[in-house]
Amino acid sequence: METKRLDGEPGGLSTLLRAALPVIPGVNQLPGVKKVSPKNFTGLSYARTAIAVTRAGVDAYSAVCSFPRKDTAPLPYPHVLAFPLHMAIMSDPAFPYPGIGMVHMENTITAHRAIGVGEVLDLTTAVAAPRAHDKGALLDFVTTVTAGDELVWESVSTYLRRGARTVGEPDAGLSFTDAPTGGVQWKLPGDLGRTYAGVAGDPNPIHLYPLTAKALGFPRQIAHGMWTKARSIAAIENRLPDAVTVEVSFKKPVFLPGTVAFAHRQDGDAHTFALTSPKDGAPHLLGRATPA
The missing domain is CATH 3.10.129.10 (Hotdog Thioesterase)
Structure with missing residues (x-):
């Protein structure tokens, strides 16, 4: 290649x-x-x-x-x-x-x-x-x-x-069982997508304004998936080793402004975490961290 x-x-x-x-x-x-x-x-x-x-x-x-x-x-x-x-x-x-x-x-x-x-x-x-x-x-x-x-x-x-x-057998993807629920709530501002875009170089219109998001089929702007992963890692980064693997599956989008709930559970060296909707518990992100 x-x-x-x-x-x-x-x-x-x-x-x-x-x-x-x-x-x-x-x-x-x-x-x-x-x-x-x-x-x-x-x-x-x-x-x-x-x-x-x-x-x-x-x-x-x-x-x-x-x-x-x-x-x-x-x-x-x-x-x-x-x-x-x-x-x-x-x-x-x-x-x-x-x-x-x-x-x-x-x-x-x-x-x-x-x-x-x-x-x-x-x-x-x-x-x-x-x-x-x-x-x-x-x-x-x-x-x-x-x-x-x-x-x-x-x-x-x-x-x-x-x-x-595509021809072939579909991949089941990452699997997360018994993910934690509830947890601490984070209130996210409406300009979060624009702020993150400015430092991450990802100005996709779905993250910027209600009007630009609606043009692409969303009722209003959504948070970047990689911001939700980064913010989740930041919540537990002092518990993670330098050599580590962090896997996440992005589920439902996080609409801005909005509120999400972060929950975390540690089992030995493994960490499982989730970002969910406080209203109905629907997952936005499911993840786990293990030593590399």
């Missing part, structure tokens, strides 16, 4: 526009916009090199996700550095689906050690052929982060593309 290099300052509205063009009739047939058939897609990879973990970036991320200020980056922070690679892949004509409409279903992060502020990292994200799902196709965006020759962090973000079902 060829790895393309992403240079310069990535992300932002221009990348989002390129991801949206393939859903516009007529425009989606133009050279440079027209997508390949899913049947012909075997994989795609992008890389960023020599990316510094800056004090300003870590502090801004920590503030919006409620992590304490430290000389190491919060566990989920490298996802922010890798997200431009996700968008580069989704907006590439060689990727078979439009970026707009991809639904983040699951995310697994494995940190092999803490990453210090000031470290310089190389990042690669690769996606292979789609997998079967009852509602369409699943695509796993696999990210590896290295410091020199050392693998320090990796993740898998699984996205669903609704529509024609």
Whole structure:
């Protein structure tokens, strides 16, 4: 699989526009916009090199996700550095689906050690052929982060593309049993999506304003899934080892402004947690953390 290099300052509205063009009739047939058939897609990879973990970036991320200020980056922070690679892949004509409409279903992060502020990292994200799902196709965006020759962090973000079902046996996905309920309530402001977008480089319209969210089928703006994961990790980060795997399944969206309940249970070295609706207990996020 060829790895393309992403240079310069990535992300932002221009990348989002390129991801949206393939859903516009007529425009989606133009050279440079027209997508390949899913049947012909075997994989795609992008890389960023020599990316510094800056004090300003870590502090801004920590503030919006409620992590304490430290000389190491919060566990989920490298996802922010890798997200431009996700968008580069989704907006590439060689990727078979439009970026707009991809639904983040699951995310697994494995940190092999803490990453210090000031470290310089190389990042690669690769996606292979789609997998079967009852509602369409699943695509796993696999990210590896290295410091020199050392693998320090990796993740898998699984996205669903609704529509024609990919041939094969559907994957059951992450399974969570006996998840905790209730817990402490968090009140989330209406501008949370805009604030997180500013530090994470993810200005998807569904997260920004009621009007932009309604244009894409939501009654009002929703919180970023990766913010809900980050905020949940922040609530228990002082109990987690530096080498840890955190898996989550994103369930129902969190509408903004809104209130969610966070519950956590520890069984030995394992942690199970959930973000639910205080009204009916419906899950927004289910997760677990285990030593890596």
